[in-house]
Amino acid sequence: MSAVRGVAQAASKLRIGIIGAGGNTKLHHIPKLQAIPGVEVVAIANRTAESAAKAGEPFGITKATGNWRDIIDDTAIDAVVIGTWPYLHRTLVLEAFRAGKHVLTEARLAMNAAEARELYQESLRHPHLVTQVVPSPITFRYxxxxxxxxxxxxxxxxxxxxxxxxxxxxxxxxxxxxxxxxxxxxxxxxxxxxxxxxxxxxxxxxxxxxxxxxxxxxxxxxxxxxxxxxxxxxxxxxxxxxxxxxxxxxxxxxxxxxxxxxxxxxxxxxxxxxxxxxxxxxxxxxxxxxxxxxxxxxxxxxxxxxxxxAWRVEEEFVGAIRGTEKIQRTTFEQGVRYxxxxxxxxxxxxxxxxxxxxxxx
Missing domain, CATH: 3.30.360.10 (Dihydrodipicolinate Reductase; domain 2)
Structure with missing residues (x-):
């Protein structure tokens, strides 16, 4: 990421869209992103608009859709959190890159090694975009x-x-x-x-x-x-x-x-x-x-x-977008290896x- 882009992101509000509001997304991603100053979770896409609205209600998120393209194609959204099962990760990550959005995706990175390598190689073609895989948290304390x-x-x-x-x-x-x-x-x-x-x-x-x-x-x-x-x-x-x-x-x-x-x-x-x-x-x-x-x-x-x-996935993601830190857990390259x-x-x-x-x- 260039220093200029990092400064610009830090100076403006960061708008994030959610695709797939599963358990981890509701437990960690949404509330912890909302707790970061200057970050706004603006929309949720789920399998249906009804389930998206239900997921967003406790967090005050009113924009809900049953079509993930509404998140990807929204030019006001800077970054996406992909909380879907692995079968959609390749499609959603590639589409997010196409739309110029930073990506935080749930683990596992992909369905297989070939997909994982494809996503990593494509991420190298977009060095201005931050990419992160949600890490395994079970040993963070140790x-x-x-x-x-x-x-x-x-x-x-x-x-x-x-x-x-x-x-x-x-x-x-x-x-x-x-x-x-x-x-x-x-x-x-x-x-x-x-x-x-x-x-x-x-x-x-x-x-x-x-x-x-x-x-x-x-x-x-x-x-x-x-x-x-x-x-x-x-x-x-x-x-x-x-x-x-x-x-x-x-x-x-x-x-x-x-x-x-x-x-x-x-x-x-x-x-x-x-x-x-x-x-x-x-x-x-x-x-x-x-x-x-x-x-x-x-x-x-x-x-x-x-x-x-301790868990600080969302802080790390936002910090990397703002140019104040680098992704340590987990990079796409590490995701390829597992x-x-x-x-x-x-x-x-x-x-x-x-x-x-x-x-x-």
Whole structure:
């Protein structure tokens, strides 16, 4: 972004349009954008004008439409927040670029790696426009502390990383309804919470170099909520992934929405090094460290207040538009890397083969 444009944006009111007012948009994006001085959320587009009006009512937003083009084509709108499911991300981002609008889009960035690469390459052709993907927030509080521990070499060379994302609930009965997360038509190759958990690992350790995955389809048929017809499920509800990380460690991920009565932690990370083990228990909200030099006993790590991260997605987006900061979480380039991992997982369990990264398109 040029300095002149940044100053101009900072001096004038920033007008933002919403396309897709889902849960995250109503919980975070709209109220937190409205709390920023000089920012106005002027319009909402949803599937219907009625649902858009209903979403806008608690926030005093009266301009509502059932057509996303009304937002894109409104020359008074400077930026768009895309809160739709992934199936519309490519279309909406490209149209926003065409209309000269900044873009904040919900994760995941796209349906697959090819779409993600296309959006990133197109963003490079519009360097004056700010682009951001809503980041995975599950480790914000711990990120800086974990990065410090790794950077200082406290754990020594990493050997093994374990990642768990379990629902702790038994499988739904056959015939339960499809949701967008279980419907490949809307979510693409994104599998449950996999991307939400992989993204923080990228922040700490960098990329995976190879992926080998096995998947299970426990609930094989679900009901289409619109037609009432049975639909074969194409997104697995249980998956195990082995990966080699560029940092030198081997990683094991397990994600499941179909196993209940789990005797232990449901969600978290464990990093095993030659000199220590770091364990993040997301269920209990604790970061634990066990050092070889201290007998290997896990002790809770205190999170210093100045290093405790928090959600500030909307502030970062507006700050980048105004030229006062750069997008850190999450850039389109980072979004491409996690979409390549996502696609590699699908390619692996479908083929039964190990898939190397980065992908060869």
């Amino acid at each position: 990120d800086a502390t974990i990065q410090d521990i790794i950077r200082q070499g406290t754990l020594g060379d990493l050997i093994y990383v374990e990642v768990k994302g379990l629902s702790g609930t038994f499988a739904d009965p056959e015939g339960s309804k499809l949701t967008w997360r279980t419907d490949m038509r809307y979510s693409g190759l994104n599998i449950g919470v996999m991307g939400i958990f992989y993204e923080p690992l990228q922040r700490w350790l960098g990329e995976a170099l190879s992926v080998s995955a096995k998947a299970k389809f426990v609930v094989k048929v679900r009901t289409d909520g619109e037609t009432g017809e049975p639909v074969a499920v194409r997104i697995p509800d249980h998956i195990d992934i082995l990966a080699d990380l560029a940092i030198g460690a081997q990683a094991h991920f397990v994600f499941s929405s179909v196993i209940g009565a789990v005797p232990g932690q449901l969600k978290g990370y464990t990093l095993y090094g030659k000199e220590g083990t770091l364990h993040l228990d997301l269920d209990a909200g604790k970061l634990l460290l066990g050092l070889k030099s201290e007998g290997g006993h896990l002790k809770e790590v205190s999170i210093e207040s100045e290093k405790s991260g 979409m390549e991992f996502t696609e590699a997982v699908t390619r692996s369990f479908q083929s039964g083969c190990t898939v190397r990264l980065p992908l060869v398109s």
